[in-house]
Amino acid sequence: MTASARGPRVQIALHDSITEIAAADWDALSPPGRDGRPRDPFTTHRFLAALERSGSVGPGTGWEAKHLSVRQDGRLLAAMPLYAKGHSQGEYVFDHAFADAWQRAGGQYYPKLQAAVPFTPATGPRLLGDPALRPILLRALREVTEGNGLSSAHITFCTADEAAAGTREGYLHRVTQQFHWHDAGYGDFTGFLAALSSRKRKTIRRERAQAQDFGGDIVALTGTALQPAHWEAFWRFYQDTGHRKWGRPYLTRAFFDEVHRTMADDILLVLALRDGRPVAGALNFIGADTLFGRYWGCIEDHPCLHFELCYYQAIDWALAHGLSRVEAGAQGEHKVARGYLPAEIHSLHWFADPRFREAVADYLRAEAAAVGEEMHLLESYGPFRRGPIPEEEEERE
Structure with a gap:
């Protein structure tokens, strides 16, 4: 699988292991939060490395690392945890219906590209580094998908800001829910x-x-x-x-x-x-x-x-x-x-075939409306009281 370079001073590359990128460089793309803790422990170098070193991802698992990096003059500017997927397991934003439709139409859905943390349905950054560089990452992912003849690319459990950036770059925005x-x-x-x-x-x-x-x-x-x-x-x-x-x-x-x-x-x-x-x-x-x-x-x-x-x-x-x-x-x-x-959960999807992309876009619009209605209904079943506790109720408790 190949990636193209952008200009004489910006290099885009794919990596078959997170260990090809220095831990300090990778982690520096996501500044820590309170008390020095990572805001998202799952996109840390150590978590992704644990998945690889333990054999939880890698050859034979359907999750093959293809981490995407953007460098300038040798310095890591942006990156994306990226995998070539041979199935749709362990993702939690399910695209089995898309795969079935693509294959019934005579196409080969797998392998596909997935920017995600394997087996981890937790929202966090997927476009690591300066937000101004998100368009470069998004365009690079699209070009890698098309340049290698793949069906699609997916960015799952991304942040709302990343979803907005992806929508501006022509990706389809999917909204699902968690609690x-x-x-x-x-x-x-x-x-x-x-x-x-x-x-x-x-x-x-x-x-x-x-x-x-x-x-x-x-x-x-x-x-x-x-x-x-x-x-x-x-x-x-x-x-x-x-x-x-x-x-x-x-x-x-x-x-x-x-x-x-x-x-x-x-x-x-x-x-x-x-x-x-x-x-x-x-x-x-x-x-x-x-x-x-x-x-x-x-x-x-x-x-x-x-x-x-x-x-x-x-x-x-x-x-x-x-x-x-x-x-x-x-x-x-x-x-x-x-x-x-x-709570809304966001993901982004790119399909190489424009006709299929249009069909999925129609589906996602209808799905988003249904998810919104369900969220509103479930919210109404929440356990929270609507006003202050009456004094007599406080005494009974």
Whole structure:
């Protein structure tokens, strides 16, 4: 796969591994946020390298690195985490219908190009570097797609600003939804509960009490508190969930060893321990202002323990550590009752065939209208009260 250069002093290149780019150069494209933490831990060099070193992406996985870089006089100015995809798995912005239509029309949809973080439905920058250089990245991606005879290029879970930039460059903008929790100045979990309707408040209290009654302790671990034995336990949880939900876990066992070695301070692992033995757990990654929930699993079933480890413990931890948002992963309308409200998710799509591009554009316009209506409806089912708590209600509680 080839990329063309732009002018005598700007070079555009594709890289078969993130290790071809110096970690300091790559990470410098995304300035850190509060306390020096990366705003998005998933586009850090260390996270992408962990995926590659562990064999979670690479030959035979359907995710082959083709990271795109823009340099001038040898200095890295902009970049994009980019993969040649042999399927549409592990993306969470599904294009199976596009693939089916393309192939029924006699075309070859795969391989395609995907600017994304593999297996990670979390919004973050995909066009790294100075925003003024986004048009260069977007045009380069389009030229690589067309120059190599590929069907399409996709930029998934990008930011709203990036989506606007892509639309100006002729990409199709797709809007889907997730469920996120936002801190409205609650202070602590009690303050969050006070913002809910009485019925929802009582439901959450009941769920937390049921979960805490599983017969053990719940611990939140990060940094040096994380030990190899914790990952051995979590690997069992991850395998169980993966086999039940999507057939084959995407990540290898070695991935968890890699992130333990290079990203322990970026991780929050919430475990339920019974007699000192982990029986369930939820894995989160920590950004500058967001806690990103990623994986959950268990080897014992206990009422409401999933809600406690994945949602309520995440809110608790975010409030205690000054994070303003919790992203709880893909799908799940059940999250609305627990304070996670609909949020727009953005992606960009380019199709080499102009007729197909026009057909998809019509579909995406109709889909966006439907998503907007559904978000409005789900928002109305949210747990938040519409006014102050009456004094008599406060006394009853």
